[in-house]
Every structure is written in C-alpha cells, then in structure tokens.
Amino acid sequence: MHADAGELGRVYQPALATAFGAFAERVERSEGFPAAFARAQASGVAALIELRVDPFQITPGARLPA
Numbered sequence: 001m002h003a004d005a006g007e008l009g010r011v012y013q014p015a016l017a018t019a020f021g022a023f024a025e026r027v028e029r030s031e032g033f034p035a036a037f038a039r040a041q042a043s044g045v046a047a048l049i050e051l052r053v054d055p056f057q058i059t060p061g062a063r064l065p066a
Contacts, residue, residue, distance in 0.1 A: 021056040026050045 014024035023043035027036045033051055040047035 011050060017046075020046075022046040022048055023029050024048045024050070026052065028052050 014026050017024035021042050023045050024047070025036045025039065027033050027049060030051065030053070033049070036049050040049055
C-alpha cells in the first residue's frame with residue numbers, strides 16, 4: 001500500500017527502504033509471507049515486508065488464516 005507523504009505524494013515503501021540500505025519486498029498474497037520473512041531474516045539488515053491485503057478482509061473479528 002502506498003502511504004501519503006504530504007508534499008512528496010505517494011511513496012512506494014519498499015523502494016524507500018531499499019534506498020536506506022534495508023531489505024525490502026512486496027508480497028501480494030499471504031501464502032508468500034513465510035518465504036519473504038525467511039529472506040528478510042537471512043538478509044542481515046533491517047527489513048520491510050509490504051504484505052498487500054484487502055482492507056475489508058481484516059477486521060477486529062477476522063484474521064488471516066494461519
């Protein structure tokens with residue numbers, strides 16, 4: 001998800017993290033998260049994983065499947 005950064009407009013978070021030397025990856029489906037998490041841990045640097053989700057799927061009463 002893009003974050004509103006005021007005067008900068010929309011900021012692509014993984015690119016910003018990479019510019020600061022971090023590992024960054026976008027994950028489109030929750031099934032891809034475990035592998036992305038393993039790559040982030042193995043990177044040895046700060047990491048950002050952007051997990052794209054439908055905001056209407058996650059509510060206080062609903063969670064992603066384990």
